[in-house]
Amino acid sequence: MYGKKGRELVQEFAESEPGQLAAFNTDLVTQVLEECNSHFLHLNSLVRKMNAKTPAESSSANRPTQNDAISNNESPDDSEPPEADRSTNTEPPKDDNYHGLLIHHQSLTRNKRCLMAYVYNRAEVVRRLGWTLERVLPEEIEEKLSTSEKEYFKNHAATIQSYMSALDLDLGVDMVPPKDPYIKVRVLDDIGNVVLSDQLANLARHAILFIRRTDAEQYISQGLMEELTS
């Protein structure tokens, strides 16, 4: 059935946990692309046949092919106007070729939408990773990405880094705005005497501290402190 593979691709993404990535399904993507190519070949041959049958109406029959070429690069919505065009301007050539052409064309654009949705949604997840992870991807995630996704992540992370260094601010912490500038934490390891923003504090193991959030952040992200909530 036409378009089935494309649907499977989208389904695969939709069924995975939100924010999680499954391995990039190269096989299925290749199969969908092959299907697209075969649609395109069919389409071309059908157009040629129709042109041969009604050379008089070549001007209107040519239009769909041009539009196909465009819609391969742009949005699939572009296929609407020519149909409307045809129904008003000329008498619709309602032979087998015409219906075949329509089916192939619709299947092609649908496959394209599915492919785009798959790649785009994965890219969104990859972008989010750029905020939550350090610059290096953990291996278990990296092996799930395609080459271009890896490249995308690298560039995106680099962009974030350069933005943050320009601002001189770590934007990765506190994605949810804190209620209080202070925080109550428990020290989980012997850190020793440390200069916090303006105070000298002994961060001994098991101590409970009420300090500035900014002072605690680095230790919390290193796993040396835990936040205490009442």
Add this chain to the structure above:
Amino acid sequence: MVREQSIESFYTRLRDSALASASTSPLLVFPSTSDVDSLCALKIIGHVLESDSVRYACYPVSSFKEINKYTGDNLGPAADEPITILLINWGCQRDLKKVLEIGPLARVFVVDSHRPIHLHNLSDHNDRVIVLYTRDDEQQADLAYDFDVSALANASDLNSDDEFEDESDSEDENDSESEEEDGGEMRKKRRVSAENETDPVKLFGKLKREYYYMGTFHGKPSGCLMYELAHFLRKNTNALLWLACVALTDQFVHERLTDERYQAGVMELEQHINSSGNLDSITSVTLKDGTKVTAPNSSRIAYEYEPRLMLLQEWNLFDSMLCSSYIATKMKTWSDNGIKKMQLLLARMGFARDECKQKFQYMSIEIKRSMKDMFEQYLPEFGLTDFYYRGFLLLHGYSSKVSAADVVYGVTALLESFVESDGSCASRQFGEAYDALSLTKLDKLETGMRQAIKVQRAILRQGSAAITKKGSIRSGSKFRWVKLEDSADVKLLCHPQALTKFGYFLMDALREKGARMKPLICVCYTQERSKVLIVAICGKPRLGAVQGNAFGLAFRSSAEETGAEFFHELFESSWIVLDAVAVNSFMIRLTEKLL
């Protein structure tokens, strides 16, 4: 200045001092790991400090010198920056300026329920130490002074070396003992003679001796004092009120206050409970179709008559009756006869045995409903007349219901369940206990309650063994003493509060046997086996008693005389850790001293 009589001005001074030194160091808080009261007080004062954005760092400590580990040189005379520290539930019994070597730039604030307070800490000339000691607390103490403590404190010379420890040579000791024997009569005479005394130095010496030789006792729970502060500052919440209830119950469970003072405390807290909207809080909601459902997520505090049964919510009725000190000692549940008696009681009340052995939560609702009436009807036949006491409950959500006494048992067990060989320590357990006290972490509290059950079973096993085995409790003229040797239970009982509970169990059992009441000294091997923990218990405080627990001084001097290594830095002077080989000579010396 030393004595701060109002909680509000104490806090204002604490906050101002903390903010003044905030540019170099946070306020350092040192809570005692020895009791639940200190934990409650810490949580309440922590809440108040947080709402004032005062940064603090809190290090739990279990003995006097441990504080130096955290402060380093910042506290001493060489320090060049101001520093503010707050001690919770320890410290006021010793001359802090001397013991902790406090320099001129340091300020030490003390909230402590231990009494007596060292006079040097109270003296107006000692501005490095500020002790919270309210007028009410002085007047309502279990042991009353018949002189003005402040005046006495101000008369004392700060640089004098005449600490009460140094005074305890045998001459003074005998003097005070004779005073004890003759009781009030003698005291009156002494006072008359003291008033006639023209030499102020002698008068001062006499009063001072009277002050210190009264022995140790406890004042108002620190948790309740801190709640008063939160209340005054309009920062009180229901959660803090619950902590105050737990703090008061802690003193009650560990027999640190008289019944009269407990009643007064309960009444005060009940008023707070009533005025904090616990009565009319929404407990049921009517749905559109008219069905009534209990509202979830509403937590409220209730006060009710509670049975003296331990950890009922986490246990079953049968075992709780079998092991709780109150019933166990009266019915002697360790003997076959005792168990029969208890089963007879259950049968007469009409409680099926299977139901009683069911986890309490799942016990039939009829039994739960009729329990109080039945117990009140049948228990007097067995001589148990005050089985119910006024206690506090926290109701949370649909089914969670926990009594303040069970929280105290559970949290105390957590505080005292560290095993040095697995690397856990008192400050780690303090963190566990800190979590267990918050309403959202009930699973930790359950762990503690299960531990408390183990401890109580060990108390029953060891207590009944000591009672039934001839010669295990040795009796002197002034006190009895008992030594625990069994290695499995020793692990559970070698902590001061657990050993104290064991002692009270024995005293209750001895009273039932008709023995004359004498103080009891319990000796128990610590985890290292080379040392023993010794705890002295003087019986439940009574109103109008002349003496508290006066073993502290005798302990110290006896231990010094044995020449063995000892550790007398725990927060109760009636607790001491001693070299195991020296126990016998220690006991001989102690007997001689108290003759």
